[in-house]
Amino acid sequence: MLRRLVELFGPYKRQVVLYVVAIAFVSVGDGVFTLLGKAFVDDAIGGRDTAALTRIAIAYGSLILFQSVSVWAMIRFAGTLGESIGYSLRRRAFAHLQRLSLDFYDRTAVGRIVSRLTSDTERVTELMSWGLLDVGWSVLNIGAALVFMLVIDWRLGLIVLGVVPPLVYAAVRFRSHIVDQFRRVRALHARITGTLNEAVTGVRVIKSLARENTNNTEFSALTGSLRDRAYRAAYLSAMFLPAVQLITSLALGAVVVLSGIDTNLGGDRISVGSVQAFFGYVTFMLWPIQEMARVFAEMQQSLASGERIFSLLDTPVLVQDLPGASERPLPHAALSFDRVTFRYPSTPAAAPPVLDDFSLRVEPGETVALVGPTGGGKSTIVSLIARFYEPTAGAIRVGSPSTDYRAFSQRAWQARLGMVLQSPHLFSGTIRENIRYGRLDATDAELEAAARLTGADEFISALADGYSSEVGEGGTLLSVGQKQLVSLTRAVLVEPDIFILDEATSSIDSLSELHVQRSIEQLMEGRMSFVIAHRLSTVRRADRILVIDGGRVVESGTHHELLATDGRYRRLYSNAAAPSAEVTDSLGP
Amino acid sequence: MSDHAAATRTTLALRDARGVSALWRALDDTRVGYVVAVALLAVALAARSATFLLLRTFVDEVLVASAAGPVPDALVRTWTTAVAFVALATVLALLTLIADALAARAAETTAQRIRDGLHAHLLRLPFAYHDAASTGDLVQRASSDVDSVRRTLHKHTIGVGRVVLIFAVNVATLWALSPTLMLVSLPGVPLNVLLSFLFHRRISDSYEAMQAQDARMTTVLQENASGVRVVKAFARQQHEIEKFDTENRARRQRALHLVGLHAGFWPASDLIGGTQMLVGLVVGATMAIDGTISVGTFVAYSGLIVWIIWPLRELGRLVVEVSKGAVSADRIGAVLRSDPELLDESADEQAAPISGEVSYDRVTLRYPGTAEDASPVLDQVSFRCRAGEVIALLGHTGSGKTSVVNLLPRFYEYQGGSIRLDDRPLESIPKHLLRQQIGTVDQEPLLFSASVRDNITYGVARSVSDDEVEAAAEAAAIHDVIAELPDGYQTIVGERGVTLSGGQRQRVTIARTVLRAPAILILDDSTSSVDIQTESRIWAALQQLMEGRTTFIIAHRVQSLMRADQILVMAKGRVVQRGTHAQLLATGGLYRKLYQLQVGAPS
Known part of the structure; x- marks a missing residue:
C-alpha cells in the first residue's frame, strides 16, 4: 500500500527532491530566527556592541529573504505535486472505469464510484502534498529546535527532549479520538441531509397524508442528537490546544526554575538570551505538534481512501477483447445463440442460471419481440447481444460460416448496435449533443432528419432554443417521454445493423406513441430488431414473438399464431386488453 | 428536544433581517453565552500578556541583577515566577476552553433551531412553490448553508473578536512597556492586513471557481457511471475519456491557480511581517544598548511583538468567511420569506365523515407565475358525481387531468368557479382534515428510507396493530413479497435499504392507502410503469379499495377506465367529451380512436 503510494511520486522525482529541500530550509530557518533573537540579547545588548547589532540585523534580514523564497518554493512544489498526482490518478481511474464491465456497475452504487475519483483521490493527494509538507516541516522544525536547545544548554535541552515525545504521542492519540468524533458527526449530518432530501422530494406525499407535524418531530430528534454530538466533538477539539499549551508551560516553568537556581548558585550561568531562546522554542513548538497530530490522526482515513482507489484500479475487466480481435465491421448476417448458459457474475455459482442452454437463431431483417414476466430473462438476452x-x-x-462474436473487438461490435433503453439516459448538454452521441460525425441535417423520423422534431422545435436547448443534468429538464424520444433518435442516427428496443416507448403517452410506433416500424424495416415491450400493441407486428419465462422460450410464433393457441401469450393479451374480471364487476355496468 | 418557540424566533430573525444582523438576531437567547465567551477571551489574552511582564521582572530583577551582585531573595522569586507562570498558563487554557465551548454551544443550538424551523417551513410551502423550486437547491440551503452559518457563528465571528482583542490587548501592554516601541511596531501591520484582505477575497473567488469546475467534472463522472449502458451500447468510451480529461485538466488548472495565489501571498506576507519584526528588534536593541529600556523589557517585547504582527493576517480570511456566512443566512432567509400555505390547523372543527359527493362548477385554474394572457390550465371545468361513483379522466399529457384532481385536496388555489364536497364549499373544510380523507396513488410511488411497516403506516395518525398492517398488505397483494424480505415487515427499504421493484413499491403505497381508509380515492396513472402481470395484480388490489369510495382514475390505457360511471375526455384544459364507455364509443372522436388503437379492435 505505502509502496504504491510512493510509486505515485515516480514521474516527479526532481520536484520531490526540491520539495523536500524547500521544507528543510523552511523548518531550519525558523529555528535560526530564534537563535538570532538570542544573539540580539546576548551579543548586541549584553555586549553593548552596535557593530554586532548591525551584523545580526543583516543576518536577520537575509534570513527573511531566504525564508520567503523557501516558503514560495515549498508551497509551489507541494501544490503542483498534489495536483499532478490527483490529475493522473483520476485519469487512470476513469480510463479503467470505461473498461470495466457491467457486473461492476451492477454491484457498485454510482455515488461510490464518484467518491473514489473525488473525495478519495482528494484525500490521498492532500496527504501526499500538504500532509507530507506539514509532517516534514513539523518533524524538522522540532528536531532543529531540540538540537539548538541542546547546544545552548544541554540540561534544559534534555528537559524539553524528555517532554516532547510523550507529548507528541498523547497529542496524536487525542487528535485521533477527536477525528473519530467528527466522523460520527459527519455521518449524522449525512443522515440529516438524506432526510431533508426525502422531505423535499416527498413533500407532496407528506402533505397529502397531512403528516407534517410527525415529520417535524422526527426531524427534530435527529437534529437534536446532531447538536449534542457536534457539541461534544467541538468541546474535545477545543480542549486540544489549551491542553498542549498547559503541558509546555510546565516545561517553561522548569526553564525558569533552573535558570534562577543557576544564577543564584553563581555557577555556569545561563544567559538571558538563552532563556529567551528557550521560551521562543518551546512556545512555538505548539504549532508543529498540533500539525503533526492532525496529519497523523487523519492519515488513517487517507490510507483507507488510497486502499479504495487501488482496489478500483485492480478490479479485473471481465469482458475483454481477445488478442487479435477483428476491427472490421460485423457482417450483415444471421445471429444465433448457440446453447448459451448465463449466470450474472455477481451471483453465487450454485444459483440457477438466468439462461440455461438457450438457443435461438435470428435472420437478418427479422423483428423479434420478447415478452414475458419481469425477471424471466428478456433483458438478459438483449444485454448479451449488446455484449x-x-x-x-x-x-x-x-454469419455463416458462423464466428463467435468474441472474435470482434467490442468497439467494432457495439458500433453497429442501436439501443434504446427503458430509462433513457441523457448527458447534460444540448439536445443536439445528445442525439449526436449516436454518431459523432453526423451533420445537423442528418440529425434533424432522424428527429423528424422519430417524431422528436415536433417537441424539439416547440422549445425556445430548439435543438440547442439544454437538457439539464441527467436530462431533468425534459419529461420521461421526451427523453425516450431523444434517445430513440440517438439510436436511429447510428443507422444500426441491429436495433434493440428495451421498453423504449413505455413513457410516451398513448397518442404520441401511435406516431412513434409507425416510425419505429419503418426503422425496423430490413434491420434485425429485438423489441421488449409491456404494451402488447407494440409487439403485435413482430415477425416472431417469443414468450420468455424462466430463461427459456416457452412459446414462439406470430401474433395470430400465438392467439390461436391457448397459451401464455393469449392469457397475457387478454389480461392487457381488459381489466381483470373482478375489476370489471366492481365497476358496475 | 428542540425548543419550538425558539426555533420559530430564529427563523423569523432570518426571514426579516439581512446579512450580519440576521446572524446576530438568529443567535436569540444564546447571545448571552456568546458575549460571555468574548469577555472570557479578553481575560485569557490579558493573562498571556501578563506572562511577558512576569518574564521581564524575572529577567531584570533576578537574572540581570544577580550579575551585578547577589540578590537576596532570588530563589524565592524564581519559584514564585515559575508558579505564577504556570498559574497564568492555566487561566489562559481554561478560559480559552470555556469561551470556545460557549461559542460552540451557541452555534450548535442556533443551527439546530434553523434546521428545525426550515424543515417545518419547507413542509408548509405550497405545491406551487415546490413545483418551481429545484430539490437540490432547497436541500443545499437546508444543509450546507445552515452548516456555513453554524461554522461562521462557531469559529469566524468570534474569531474576528479574538484577533481584534489579541491586537488590542498586546498593543496596550506594549504601550505600558514603551510607547516608542509600540509606535515602531505598527507601520507594517495595516499593510499586512490590507494584503490579507485582497488575497482572501481573490482566494475565495478562485476557490469557488475550482469548486464549480470540480462540480462539472463530477457531473461528467456521474453521468458516465449512471449511463454506462449507453456509453457501452454506442462504444463511446474514448469520447468519454476525452470529455472527462478536458474537465479534469481544467480542474487542475484552477487548482494550480489557487496554489499560485497561496505561493504569492504567504512569502509576501512573511516578508512584510519579518521586516516589521526586524525593525522593531533593531530599534528595541538600540534602546536597550542606550539603556532607555531594560534587558527584561526587550525580552518581553520580542515575545509580544509576535502577537501584534502575525494574528492580524487572519483577519482577511475571517472577514471573508463571515461575509460568506451572511450570504448563506440570506439564502436561507429567501426560502423563509416565501409564504407558507395555511393549513387551517386552528379550526377546531372535527373531521365530519365525508361521504364523497363532488361537484365542480366552471372551475378555472391558472398556476401562479404564468402570464395573465396565457391559456388557463383548467378552463370552465364542470362535472358532478354521487358518493361512491367512479370518474375517469382521459387525455393527452398536459391536457389538465392531474390538475383536476389536484384541486380536490386543495394542493392549488383555483381562480374561478367553485368546488363543493358533500354540498359544502371545499374551502370550508380545514386542509389537514380534508387531506386525511383523500387517498392518492401516484404514478411514481415514493417510499421513505424506513421499514416496510413504517412505510405502510406512514401518515396514519393512530397506532396500528401488526394484524391491521398485514391485513392491509394482504389487501394490496404485497404481503407475500414482504414476508420473503430478509427482515419481513421490519426490512428497511428506500434509498438506504432494499430496493423494491416499481410494482412492489406501488403496492406498498396501496397498502398505505388501504390502512388510511379515505373517503375519496385518486388513482393518478397508478399502473403506467409496471408490466402487464403486475398491472393486473395491482388492479385487483385497487378494486377492493375502490369499493364504496368516490374514485378518480387517470390513465393512458383505455382498458383501465372503460367501466367508469363517467368518463371525461380532456383537451387543453377543457372537458371535450363525457359519458360512459358505450356512449363515447357510439359518438366517435378521440375516445373511440384511442380504444381502437389500444385494444386492436377493427374500426
Missing part, C-alpha cells in the same frame, strides 16, 4: 456480458457457457455466433 454487456458474455455467455457463461455456449456462444453467440454471427
